[in-house]
Amino acid sequence: MRTKMKQNTIEKKISEEKESKENTFKRIVNWFISNLKFLFIPFSRYETLVEKEYDYEKTISKRLFIRRLKSPLTMIGILIVFSIVTIAVFQDWLTLYPREWFINQVYSGAFDPPSAKYPLGQTDLGYDVFSRLIFGARTSLTIALPAILFSVVFGVIIGIIAAYYSGPLDAIIMRIMDIMMAFPALILAMVLINIFGQKMEYIMLAYGLLGIPFYARLIRGSVLQAKSLPYVDSARVAGASNLRIMFRHILPNVIQPIIISFTFDIGGIILSLAGLSFLGFHDPTLIEWGFDINKAAGRIADAPWASFWPGIMIVITVLGFMLVGDGLRDALDPRLKNL
Amino acid sequence: MEDIESRNIANLEMETDKKKILEVKNLKTYFYTEEGVVKAVDGVSFNMYEDEVLGLVGETGCGKSVTALSILQLVRAPGEIEEGEVIFKNVDLLTLKKKKMRDYRGKDITMIFQDPLNSLNPVMTVGTQVKEVFELHQREEIYELLDQKMLEWKNKQNRIKELEKKLEDNETNQRLTKEEISDIKNEIEKLEEETRDRPTYRSILREKSRKILEEVGIPDPEEILERYPHELSGGMRQRVMISMALSCNPSILIADEPTTALDVTIQAQILDLMKDLKNEYKTSVLMITHDLGVIAEICDRVAVMYSGNIVEYATATNLFKNPRHPYTKGLISAIPTLDKKKKELDTIRGSVPNLIYPPEGCRFHPRCDYRLEVCDKVRPLLTQIGESYFVACHLFDPQYKDSPKYEWGKEELERTRKI
Numbered sequence: 165m166r167t168k169m170k171q172n173t174i175e176k177k178i179s180e181e182k183e184s185k186e187n188t189f190k191r192i193v194n195w196f197i198s199n200l201k202f203l204f205i206p207f208s209r210y211e212t213l214v215e216k217e218y219d220y221e222k223t224i225s226k227r228l229f230i231r232r233l234k235s236p237l238t239m240i241g242i243l244i245v246f247s248i249v250t251i252a253v254f255q256d257w258l259t260l261y262p263r264e265w266f267i268n269q270v271y272s273g274a275f276d277p278p279s280a281k282y283p284l285g286q287t288d289l290g291y292d293v294f295s296r297l298i299f300g301a302r303t304s305l306t307i308a309l310p311a312i313l314f315s316v317v318f319g320v321i322i323g324i325i326a327a328y329y330s331g332p333l334d335a336i337i338m339r340i341m342d343i344m345m346a347f348p349a350l351i352l353a354m355v356l357i358n359i360f361g362q363k364m365e366y367i368m369l370a371y372g373l374l375g376i377p378f379y380a381r382l383i384r385g386s387v388l389q390a391k392s393l394p395y396v397d398s399a400r401v402a403g404a405s406n407l408r409i410m411f412r413h414i415l416p417n418v419i420q421p422i423i424i425s426f427t428f429d430i431g432g433i434i435l436s437l438a439g440l441s442f443l444g445f446h447d448p449t450l451i452e453w454g455f456d457i458n459k460a461a462g463r464i465a466d467a468p469w470a471s472f473w474p475g476i477m478i479v480i481t482v483l484g485f486m487l488v489g490d491g492l493r494d495a496l497d498p499r500l501k502n503l
Numbered sequence: 504m505e506d507i508e509s510r511n512i513a514n515l516e517m518e519t520d521k522k523k524i525l526e527v528k529n530l531k532t533y534f535y536t537e538e539g540v541v542k543a544v545d546g547v548s549f550n551m552y553e554d555e556v557l558g559l560v561g562e563t564g565c566g567k568s569v570t571a572l573s574i575l576q577l578v579r580a581p582g583e584i585e586e587g588e589v590i591f592k593n594v595d596l597l598t599l600k601k602k603k604m605r606d607y608r609g610k611d612i613t614m615i616f617q618d619p620l621n622s623l624n625p626v627m628t629v630g631t632q633v634k635e636v637f638e639l640h641q642r643e644e645i646y647e648l649l650d651q652k653m654l655e656w657k658n659k660q661n662r663i664k665e666l667e668k669k670l671e672d673n674e675t676n677q678r679l680t681k682e683e684i685s686d687i688k689n690e691i692e693k694l695e696e697e698t699r700d701r702p703t704y705r706s707i708l709r710e711k712s713r714k715i716l717e718e719v720g721i722p723d724p725e726e727i728l729e730r731y732p733h734e735l736s737g738g739m740r741q742r743v744m745i746s747m748a749l750s751c752n753p754s755i756l757i758a759d760e761p762t763t764a765l766d767v768t769i770q771a772q773i774l775d776l777m778k779d780l781k782n783e784y785k786t787s788v789l790m791i792t793h794d795l796g797v798i799a800e801i802c803d804r805v806a807v808m809y810s811g812n813i814v815e816y817a818t819a820t821n822l823f824k825n826p827r828h829p830y831t832k833g834l835i836s837a838i839p840t841l842d843k844k845k846k847e848l849d850t851i852r853g854s855v856p857n858l859i860y861p862p863e864g865c866r867f868h869p870r871c872d873y874r875l876e877v878c879d880k881v882r883p884l885l886t887q888i889g890e891s892y893f894v895a896c897h898l899f900d901p902q903y904k905d906s907p908k909y910e911w912g913k914e915e916l917e918r919t920r921k922i
Contacts, residue, residue: 331580392579394621400577402636402747403609416626 233495241487248481252302259295266291266451275467285469288459293470297477299451304481307368308433314372316426319379324410327387341377349374349436357445364447367440371433382425386418420496427489431482438478453478524787525551525755530587532573539859543569545811551755556781556788558798561808564855567791571757575612576604610640613748617760619741623732629743630728633712640751645707652702659698666691719746719776738769749780757789762797774800795838799823807831810856810866816885816893827894829871873898874909
C-alpha cells in the first residue's frame, strides 16, 4: 500500500518537473525553494536522506532473504513438503479405493504384482499399495506435528522460565530435563503403548514428552544471552511484568533456532514413527508406511513392490522436511551455515 | 559511628525553596561475587528537588549506574540492596512489593540508557514499543478518552441525521432559502469528513504515540512508528527512548550517560532536547555522566562520586568555581584547555581502587596529594562547609583539619605513577 502511494507521489513529482521545465524562470524559483527548505526547516534534508536509505535497505534485505531461500535444494524440499501436505489433505480424492476398504477386510491376490486395477501391486491382505501410500501421508503428519508442537510449546515455556529466573529454579528444571533426555524415546514409547494400549495419542505423547528437553535447552541458551541485553532493561524500566518481558520481548528475539529445529524434527519424528510401527507398535485403525514395510519385509525377494514404495515415501518425506529445515537455517541464521 | 552517620544524613538539606522530590539515604548495594563482596554503592545519600537537574559524576566503576538502578530496584543478581531508604513522595520505595514497584517504574520514575543502539527491541516496531508504555500505565485514561470521543462522534452523527431530515422536510414545504440549503450541505460534508473514522482504542493509542514522537523532534512520526529500530540512526533512537521515558509524564527521569554513544553534534541536540523537555514537563532529571561538559551545560546541582561514595555535593556553579575535594579538583584540572599549552595533560595518579578490598579510611587517600595522617584511619563523612555545600574530606572537617600532613615517600609516588 505504502509503496503504491509512494509510486503515485513519484509520478506526481515527475509530472511536476516536466511542467516546470517548460518555464525556465519557474524552474529556477523551484530549485531555490527546494534548497532553501534544507536551510530553514530542521531535519528536512535528513528526512529525505533517511527516506531514500530506508527504501534502499528494504529492497536489499528482501532480495537477500529470497535469494538465500532460493537455493535449488531448498526449492526441491519446499516442493516435496508441499506435495506431501497436498496428498495428506486431499487423500480422499486421490485414492483409488475408499478408506473403508482397508479396515478388517481381506481380498484375493496377496502380494500380486502391479496390474491395471492395482497400479503398484497388492499387499499381504490384497490391499492396493498405492492407496495405502496416500493414506499413510496423513497419518505421518497428524502424528508428527502435534507431537512436535507439544514439545515446542512446553520446551519453550520451561526453557524461558528456567533461564529468566536462573538460580536454584534453573538448576532444578535443567536437571529434570537432563533426566528426561536420558530416556530412550523408542523404548519409552513401547512401554507407554504396552501399558495404555495401541493408540495414536500415546505415541504422540511419548514423542512429545521426550522432545521437551531438547527445545528447553535450545531456548535456555539464547535467553541467558538475551536477558542481559539493554532492551530487556528498558522494558523493565517501562514497568513491564516478568511474564510480559519473557514472552513479548525476549521470545520473538530467540525463536529463530526453534523454527529451524522444528522443521528438522518433523522428519525425525516421522522416521521414528515408521520405526515404531515397523516393530509392530502402532494404532491398528491407522494406515502407516512403517507397518506396511513390516508386513511385506518377509517377502522382499519375490514381492519387492509391497515394501519398496512405502520405504520410498518415508525417505522422500523426511528428506523434504530436512531440506526445508536446511534452507531455513541458511536463510534465517547465516552464522550456522557451516555446522 | 552510627551516630555520626545519622547526623550526616540529617544535615544534607540544600538551601532552596524548591520541594524535595526524592531522598536517597545511606544506600548500600553490594555484589556477592565469587571473589568477594563488591561494595559498589556504600552509603550514598542525596536529595533531588522538583524541576532541577542533579548531576552524578565520577569515573567508570564508581557506582553511578548502580545507584540509579538501585533507585528503581533493577539491580541484577548477584547484586543486592543491603540497606538504605529511597523516599519518593513520602513512600519508601525499597519497602514496596514488586508489583507496586512496577507501577512506579515508567510512570513516576523512568530511565534512559547510555546505549540507544541496543535499548530498543530489535524485533518490534518503534510504534509497538512506544504504545506499550501507554498501555502499561494509562489504560484507564485511554478508555476514558475513548468514551469521550465516542460521545462526540455519536453527537456528530446525530447532527448529520438531523440536518438530513431538515433537507428532506424542505422538499415538501420549501421553507428554506437557497443559501440555507447550501450551508446545511456544507455542514453535512464537513461533519462526514470528521466522522469518517470511528474512534477506537488503537486509534487513540496511535494518536498519542504520534504526538509524543513529534514532541521529541522526530520528523514524520507516522512513518517512524512503523519502522524497526535498525532502520533509525543513533540520535533518532535516543529520541525515541526519550519519548518513551517521557510518555507518562514522570516526576523523575534518570539519564544514564544518555549522550555517550552519540557523536558530538547529536550530543548537543539531545542535551538541548532534554533541557527543553525538562522545562516543559517539569521533570526532575538525575543526569549520570563522566563528562563534566555535560554537567556544566544542564545541571543545577552536582554530586561527585568516588568508589561507591559521594565525596562532594553542591550546586553546579559553586562546584565549578571552587572545587574543594581533592578528587574533584583533579577531575576539573584534567579537562584539557586551549589557553594553556602543555606537553602532558594533568591526571590523577594511580587508578580506581578494587571495590572488594577498598582502602581503609578515605577511599581516595592512596591517590590524594593533600593526604593527612588520619586519612587512612578514619572514614570522612559528608559535612556541610558552606551554603549548600557538602564535602566528605578531612581537610574541611574541624575535628581533623589540623592533623599533620602525610609525607609521600619518593618510592610510593613512583609506584602510583607507574599504575
